[in-house]
Amino acid sequence: MHQQAETLRTEALALIAAATDSASLEAARVKYLGKSGAITALSEGMRNVAKEDRPAIGKLLNDLRAAVTGALEESQQRLLEAADAAAVSTLDLSLPGTFPASGTLHPLTQLMDRAVQCFRRMGFAIADGPDIETEWHCFDALNTPPDHPARNEQDTFYLPDGRLLRSHTSSVQIRVMETTPPPVRIIAPGAAYRRDEVDATHLAQFTQMEGLYVAENVTLADLKGTLEFFFRELFGSGTDIQFRPHFFPFTEPSYEIDIRAAALGGEWMELAGCGMVDPAVFEAVCKQRGDRVYDPDKVSGFAFGFGLERLAMNLSRIPDIRMLVENDLRFLNQF
Ligand code: PHE
Numbered sequence: 519m520h521q522q523a524e525t526l527r528t529e530a531l532a533l534i535a536a537a538t539d540s541a542s543l544e545a546a547r548v549k550y551l552g553k554s555g556a557i558t559a560l561s562e563g564m565r566n567v568a569k570e571d572r573p574a575i576g577k578l579l580n581d582l583r584a585a586v587t588g589a590l591e592e593s594q595q596r597l598l599e600a601a602d603a604a605a606v607s608t609l610d611l612s613l614p615g616t617f618p619a620s621g622t623l624h625p626l627t628q629l630m631d632r633a634v635q636c637f638r639r640m641g642f643a644i645a646d647g648p649d650i651e652t653e654w655h656c657f658d659a660l661n662t663p664p665d666h667p668a669r670n671e672q673d674t675f676y677l678p679d680g681r682l683l684r685s686h687t688s689s690v691q692i693r694v695m696e697t698t699p700p701p702v703r704i705i706a707p708g709a710a711y712r713r714d715e716v717d718a719t720h721l722a723q724f725t726q727m728e729g730l731y732v733a734e735n736v737t738l739a740d741l742k743g744t745l746e747f748f749f750r751e752l753f754g755s756g757t758d759i760q761f762r763p764h765f766f767p768f769t770e771p772s773y774e775i776d777i778r779a780a781a782l783g784g785e786w787m788e789l790a791g792c793g794m795v796d797p798a799v800f801e802a803v804c805k806q807r808g809d810r811v812y813d814p815d816k817v818s819g820f821a822f823g824f825g826l827e828r829l830a831m832n833l834s835r836i837p838d839i840r841m842l843v844e845n846d847l848r849f850l851n852q853f
Pocket of ligand 1: 685686687688766769790791792793821822823824
């Protein structure tokens with residue numbers, strides 16, 4: 519049996535060492551260790567071995583098994599390594615790689631970031647509200663009567679359930695006062711929606727930046743000072759700013775702001791709406807909150823709102839508003 523085992527070991531190891539692929543390796547395994555393999559057959563001969571010889575023969579067979587199994591594993595590893603080496607042998611590691619194309623910030627995002635930075639320096643926090651709004655937040659609480667043209671289905675997108683796509687970010691004023699007692703000083707950049715015919719100067723979705731400051735003794739001087747500082751920070755100290763009396767249901771008095779700056783092409787442009795928060799808005803908020811922290815006899819405030827697209831267009835000399843949403847890389851790469 520010794521002799522047989524020794525012969526099998528030599529044969530098996532030679533066959534395994536000569537294997538050049540995993541199929542011949544598997545064939546070698548089956549030949550020696552398979553169900554009817556040679557080593558398996560030899561082990562079955564144990565039955566006929568004299569009792570006193572069994573331990574020695576058992577060890578002999580175990581060693582043989584271990585040697586062949588080890589050789590199989592080693593060869594398997596060797597074949598894998600050879601396959602890996604073959605796979606990379608045709609790679610030229612000295613060739614330059616392919617670089618991922620890196621983008622730039624959208625001109626609207628760049629303007630938004632600058633505006634946000636400026637207001638943050640003045641202590642304004644960023645606030646947010648849903649794009650899908652209730653009529654109450656978008657209109658009623660903002661003192662906008664049911665027959666106001668903005669509430670018309672021709673001007674505003676209504677959902678079947680009666681909610682709407684907010685037609686301005688002023689709804690965030692209400693959202694903030696509903697949940698936060700004064701003083702509040704927030705800006706709210708975000709999308710607004712109107713049923714406008716899309717053309718070179720109109721989109722049905724555009725971007726607004728809302729502002730609200732409510733505390734004790736906030737005055738029109740605070741409103742003017744804040745917005746003048748902001749526009750001169752953004753467009754240069756030589757920027758001309760004009761507050762033109764106007765009407766908004768939710769502010770009283772109300773103004774439109776026109777500015778003229780070299781950076782914006784040097785022409786007057788109508789830019790923003792603003793005013794002192796109307797007492798009726800504070801009353802609506804008080805009623806909703808169930809307390810009097812926004813009592814118009816105790817607090818006052820200003821609000822403003824402006825669109826970002828037209829500003830970005832003037833700043834970057836963009837002739838058509840649709841270019842801002844087409845995602846054409848030839849356009850976007852320029853910023
Ligand atoms: N919501 C107004 C608009 O969309 C702008 C505005 C905001 C005016 C705040 C006054 C106060 O035109």
